Amino acid sequence: MKNLNRYGYAFIAPFWIIFLIFNIYPVALTFYYSFTNYSGSGTAEVVGFANYQRLIADSYFVEAFFNTWKIWGVNFALQIVIALILAMIFSDARVKMKGLSFFRSIFYLPNLITVSSVALLFGILLDWQHGSLNMVLMNIGIISEPINWLNQPTTAQLSVSLILTWMWFGHSFIVVMAGVSGISTDFYEAALIDGANRWQTFTKITLPLLKPILLYIMITSLIGGLQLFDLPMLLTDGIGSPDGSLNTMVLYLYNQAFKYNNYGYAAAVAYGLFIITVIFSAIVFKSMYGNERKQARRV
Amino acid sequence: MKKVIGLMMSLVLLFGVLAGCSNSESSGEAKGDKDVDLKVWSFTDELKKPITKFEEKNGVKVELTIVPIADYPTKLKPVLESGVGAPDVFTGEIAFLKQWVNAGYWENLSEDPYNANEISDNYVPYVFDLGKDENGDVRALSWQTTPGGIYYKRSIAKEVLGTDDPAEIGEMLTSMDKVFEVSEKMKEKGYRMFPDEGSIRWFSQGDDPQAWVNEKDELKLTDQKIEFLDYAKKLREESYTALAPEWSPSWFEAMDKPIKVKESGKETETEVFSYVLPTWGLHSVLKTNVEDSVGDWAVTSGPSPYFWGGTWLGVYNKSENKELAYDFVKMMTQDDEFLTDWAKETGDVLSYLPVTNEIKGDFSDEFLGGQNNYQFFLEQAKSIEPGIVTKYDQQLDTFYGNAVQEYVDGKKSKDEAIAEFYKKAQNAYPELKVPKK
Numbered sequence: 097m098k099n100l101n102r103y104g105y106a107f108i109a110p111f112w113i114i115f116l117i118f119n120i121y122p123v124a125l126t127f128y129y130s131f132t133n134y135s136g137s138g139t140a141e142v143v144g145f146a147n148y149q150r151l152i153a154d155s156y157f158v159e160a161f162f163n164t165w166k167i168w169g170v171n172f173a174l175q176i177v178i179a180l181i182l183a184m185i186f187s188d189a190r191v192k193m194k195g196l197s198f199f200r201s202i203f204y205l206p207n208l209i210t211v212s213s214v215a216l217l218f219g220i221l222l223d224w225q226h227g228s229l230n231m232v233l234m235n236i237g238i239i240s241e242p243i244n245w246l247n248q249p250t251t252a253q254l255s256v257s258l259i260l261t262w263m264w265f266g267h268s269f270i271v272v273m274a275g276v277s278g279i280s281t282d283f284y285e286a287a288l289i290d291g292a293n294r295w296q297t298f299t300k301i302t303l304p305l306l307k308p309i310l311l312y313i314m315i316t317s318l319i320g321g322l323q324l325f326d327l328p329m330l331l332t333d334g335i336g337s338p339d340g341s342l343n344t345m346v347l348y349l350y351n352q353a354f355k356y357n358n359y360g361y362a363a364a365v366a367y368g369l370f371i372i373t374v375i376f377s378a379i380v381f382k383s384m385y386g387n388e389r390k391q392a393r394r395v
Numbered sequence: 396m397k398k399v400i401g402l403m404m405s406l407v408l409l410f411g412v413l414a415g416c417s418n419s420e421s422s423g424e425a426k427g428d429k430d431v432d433l434k435v436w437s438f439t440d441e442l443k444k445p446i447t448k449f450e451e452k453n454g455v456k457v458e459l460t461i462v463p464i465a466d467y468p469t470k471l472k473p474v475l476e477s478g479v480g481a482p483d484v485f486t487g488e489i490a491f492l493k494q495w496v497n498a499g500y501w502e503n504l505s506e507d508p509y510n511a512n513e514i515s516d517n518y519v520p521y522v523f524d525l526g527k528d529e530n531g532d533v534r535a536l537s538w539q540t541t542p543g544g545i546y547y548k549r550s551i552a553k554e555v556l557g558t559d560d561p562a563e564i565g566e567m568l569t570s571m572d573k574v575f576e577v578s579e580k581m582k583e584k585g586y587r588m589f590p591d592e593g594s595i596r597w598f599s600q601g602d603d604p605q606a607w608v609n610e611k612d613e614l615k616l617t618d619q620k621i622e623f624l625d626y627a628k629k630l631r632e633e634s635y636t637a638l639a640p641e642w643s644p645s646w647f648e649a650m651d652k653p654i655k656v657k658e659s660g661k662e663t664e665t666e667v668f669s670y671v672l673p674t675w676g677l678h679s680v681l682k683t684n685v686e687d688s689v690g691d692w693a694v695t696s697g698p699s700p701y702f703w704g705g706t707w708l709g710v711y712n713k714s715e716n717k718e719l720a721y722d723f724v725k726m727m728t729q730d731d732e733f734l735t736d737w738a739k740e741t742g743d744v745l746s747y748l749p750v751t752n753e754i755k756g757d758f759s760d761e762f763l764g765g766q767n768n769y770q771f772f773l774e775q776a777k778s779i780e781p782g783i784v785t786k787y788d789q790q791l792d793t794f795y796g797n798a799v800q801e802y803v804d805g806k807k808s809k810d811e812a813i814a815e816f817y818k819k820a821q822n823a824y825p826e827l828k829v830p831k832k
Contacts, residue, residue, distance in 0.1 A: 137476060137498055156822055225638050225657055226645045234657075242657045247804065337797055339806060354469050355790060356823040357494075 130363035136353070140360065147364035157365065159340055160348040161372070163253065167328075167344070168321030170257035171264070176313065178261070179268035184298055187276045200273070203266030211263075215330035218259055222246055246332055249341030256327050256342060268313050275309030276302065311384045315377055322373050325350065345369050431458045433719050436471060436482040438464040441706070444740075448733065449723055457723070464488065475500045478713045483720040486708040487535060492525060493786040501534035501709035502717060509721060511536065514729065519773075521781035522746040526707050535709035536728040538737070540746040542702045542775035543597060543673035544694040546681060549764055551668050552693075555584045561766060565695035571598065571626055574698060578635040586668050587637040587656070590646050592627040592803050593796060594636070594671045597701040599623035604699075606783040607791045613828045614820055616813065620795070624802050624809055631803045634658065637667050651685045673703040674744040674772050682762055690764050694771060700778040744772045787824060794819045 130147055134140035151157055182203070186193045206214070221228050224244040233239045245251045279302065287297045328342035335351055336343025349369065353362035432455040435442060439461065446457045460482065462470050468491050474481045487495045495501065504511035511533040515523050519540045526535040545568065549559035556567065556577065568574050574595070578588035589595065601619030608614055630636050637656050639645035648654055649667040656663050672680060681692065708727060710720040726733050734750045737743060742760065745751050751773055758769035798816040801807040807815065821829045 136472060150825075154822070220644055223643065223645065224640075225655070226648075230657075240660050244804075333793065333797070335793060335797075337800075339801065351823075358823075358825070 126363045126366055129360050130367050132360045132363075134359040134363075136357045136359045143360070147361050148368075150361065151364050151368050156340070156343065157345070157348060157368065160336075160343045160345045163336075163341060164322055164324055164344045167253050167256050167260070167324060167342075168318070170254065171260040172314070172317055172321065174257070174261040175265045175268050175317070176310070178265045179272045179313075182265075182269050183272040183276050184294070184302070186273060187302070188294070190294075196273070200266070200270055203269050205266070206263045207267055209263075211326040212330055214259060214263065215327055218255070219246070219331060222255060247338045249339045252332070252338050252341050256324075256331065259327060260321075260324075264317070268317075271309060271313055272306065275306045279305045307384065311380070314380055314384075318376060318380060319373060322346075322369065322376070345372075431456050433457045433484065433716060433723060434460065434482040435723070436460045436462065436485040437706075437708075438462055438467040438486065438488060439706075442486070442727075445727060445733070445737070446723075449726055452726075453719070453722065455719065475711065481711055481713065483711055483714040483716050484708055484723055485711060486706050489525070489541075489705045489707075489784070490789040491786070492535070492705075492707055493784055493788075496526065496528040496534040497786070499528075500712060502712045502714070502721075503532045504534060504536070504709065504721075505532040509533075517729070517748050519746040519748065519776045521702070521776065521779040522705065524781035525705075525784060526709070535707035536724060537705060537707040537746055538728045538734065539674070539705060539743050540702070540772070540776045541673045541675060541705040541744070542700060542772050542779060543671065543676070543697075544771065544775060545669050545671050545697045546676065546692055546694050547669035548666075548688060549691050549693050550688075551581075551586055551666065555580050555586065555668075559693060559764075561693045561695040561771070564693070568695065568697055570698050571595070574598075575629065575633075575635075578630070578633070581668050582633070582635060585663075585665055587665050588635045588668050589630065590637050590639040590649050590667050590670060591641055592630045592636055592799070593641050594669075595626055595630065596623065596792075596796065596799075597671055597703065598698045599626075600699060600701070600783075602699060604780045604783050606785050608785045608787050608827060611828070612826060614791075614817070614830065616816070616830070621809075621813070624799055624812065627799050627803050637665055639667070647684045650681060651687050671697065673701075674768075675704060677760070677762065677768065678742055685762075689762055692763050693766050694763060694768050696771075696775060700775050702776070702779050742768075744769060744776075746776070787820075787827070790823055791820060794823075 129140065131142055131144060132140035133143050133146075182199075185191060186196055186199070222230075222245040224230070224242055224247065227242075227245070229245070230239070230242040234242065243251060245255050283301045283305075284297060287301060292300070323346050324344045325346040328336065328344050328347050329350070332338065332342055334347075335355070336347060345365070346369065349362050349365040352358045352365060435446065435457060437459065440459075442459055446459050449455075450457055467488070471482075471485060475485075485500075487501075502509070515533075518536075522537050522540050523533075526533055526537060528534050547564065552559040552564055556564065558564065567577050574588070581588045599620050599622075601617075601622070603617070603619060605615055605617050637645075637649055637654055638658070639649050639654065645654055650670065653664050653666045656665055670676070670681070677694070685692075708724055710717055710724060714720050728734075728747060731750055731753075734745055734747055735754060738745050738750065738754055751769070755767070755769045755773060758767050759765045760768050794816050797819075798807075798812040801815070802809055802812040817829045820827060
């Protein structure tokens with residue numbers, strides 16, 4: 097029996113070795129650095145909680161926190177609504193839409209383009225004086241002055257949100273569709289016979305049964321969204337212009353570490369970000385499953 | 396059928412992604428090659444040809460790793476810190492040069508057997524001085540000098556100013572007030588002086604250039620730099636620019652063609668008169684983007700001398716092959732024969748005076764209508780102040796550029812813009828003493 101045990105450890109060893117070297121070690125080292133004034137070269141001096149004290153009082157970090165939420169929030173709301181509407185259309189027994197796999201690929205395509213290409217593309221489309229978007233809007237007569245999309249805080253944040261929606265709604269759609277096809281058609285047939293309309297079918301059958309899937313999308317999107325970095329970095333000057341509105345938490349972390357060489361403080365920012373992610377994931381999880389447990393107890 | 400199309404599309408994209416991966420992998424593999432005698436890291440492909448020549452001359456194999464400038468410091472730093480897979484020779488750009496000469500990654504070239512101090516007279520002074528660390532020891536050398544000027548279109552100059560002679564035009568631009576006079580003339584004839592407001596930032600130092608940060612770690616915002624806020628605002632308000640931000644597609648387009656400017660509800664077509672660019676701007680910016688107006692350009696001096704960019708190189712202090720490494724540095728910076736060919740081939744303005752003195756007389760560039768830009772730039776290089784470069788410059792310039800932009804756009808008042816600049820500077824560099832406002 098003992099031998100068998102040893103084999104077991106041998107089989108899980110590769111994972112653990114790699115996990116320890118490439119995940120646990122850097123995480124632990126970052127934790128150590130967050131208590132030092134390490135500048136990327138030379139020696140690190142332990143400074144206690146100074147970095148965390150600075151983090152709590154840092155108006156740029158607070159700004160980055162709210163920016164990240166605004167950008168992610170708008171993007172997530174739009175993305176999930178679009179995904180649900182599309183899923184409703186494609187799963188409707190009465191409409192019988194064809195070409196699901198074709199549209200699935202089409203919707204997913206933006207996600208396959210590298211973010212740097214996307215940023216370059218939208219940088220040109222949204223250009224102030226010569227961008228296609230402004231030209232189209234001016235020709236239709238909606239606006240008379242070109243809008244400097246990426247130079248005003250609100251429009252810049254909105255632009256990033258919409259680009260993210262464009263990139264990710266296909267992904268959400270695929271996951272939602274997978275969830276929908278997991279719902280037995282018996283429910284829909286029964287609803288049809290009972291004379292339920294589309295809206296009733298959707299709110300009373302589809303949505304409740306999709307809850308675990310929606311929770312999954314929300315948590316993964318939240319974790320990804322709180323790490324928002326590449327688009328804001330590439331769309332403007334990389335330090336969050338205009339007016340700090342594209343300064344996200346990870347962008348701030350990156351700039352503190354690699355541009356300003358404050359590695360110690362950047363490590364503290366990383367742990368701040370980690371704590372925030374844990375708290376919000378827990379809140380989302382609680383709010384979606386907490387009620388259910390209470391109801392189950394009541395029954 | 397549709398399934399097949401969908402599948403094909405995903406496959407095409409997937410292969411695109413994979414192809415991208417395999418490329419970078421194969422270049423990574425070369426690193427493990429044991430036959431390599433010398434490893435060089437740089438951020439452009441500029442060194443490719445010199446390396447081929449060096450290989451032929453010495454019968455060695457050199458491997459060049461090119462890392463795009465945006466990632467260069469981030470990728471190089473850990474390699475230098477650990478010494479694993481590190482280059483024997485690596486280049487440094489002006490933006491992080493000051494930080495690196497003091498970090499001790501580069502071998503001290505003032506010591507035996509290099510004795511670089513003995514050849515100091517052979518170089519343009521500011522270029523040689525910038526390669527020194529805080530103790531005055533030479534850490535890096537450079538083959539080039541990168542003073543700047545104002546490139547303008549001869550045809551427009553003739554039409555508006557009555558002459559296209561660089562010396563005469565330079566006379567008309569010796570102060571910011573005079574620049575505005577010329578701008579006004581340009582505007583009357585339907586032209587724009589500069590592509591954008593940032594163009595004049597190089598002249599913001601005025602006649603009394605000061606470092607951003609002094610020896611006592613105090614951040615200094617000089618009166619000249621504050622005045623620059625007003626100059627930039629005036630350019631915008633008087634419509635002296637074509638609203639084409641630097642490096643944007645429209646900025647490039649305006650070099651060769653008339654462009655459309657939309658302001659106060661109407662669209663006007665205009666041409667840009669001049670671009671403020673340094674030596675390399677001619678070869679890697681103007682020449683690569685201009686087709687129709689070749690030969691219609693010239694270069695002259697602005698209100699104050701400036702330099703922009705520049706590449707230095709040195710020997711890694713933990714290299715196991717320092718002798719060969721320094722041979723390469725020597726070829727790049729002190730080899731008369733090689734540098735003469737290099738200058739003639741690329742038009743690069745060298746900082747190595749024995750060669751420049753030899754060749755500057757009969758240089759002429761067809762792109763600039765036959766003007767001898769070599770002599771012009773060497774003259775400019777003489778009046779450049781080396782002591783004002785600090786390791787903070789790149790970030791502080793960006794922060795101040797943002798402050799100026801927000802003031803020009805009317806989003807912030809002057810005091811607010813300056814206060815925001817101080818706040819950002821303090822946040823990025825807690826060690827600085829920033830004036831309280």
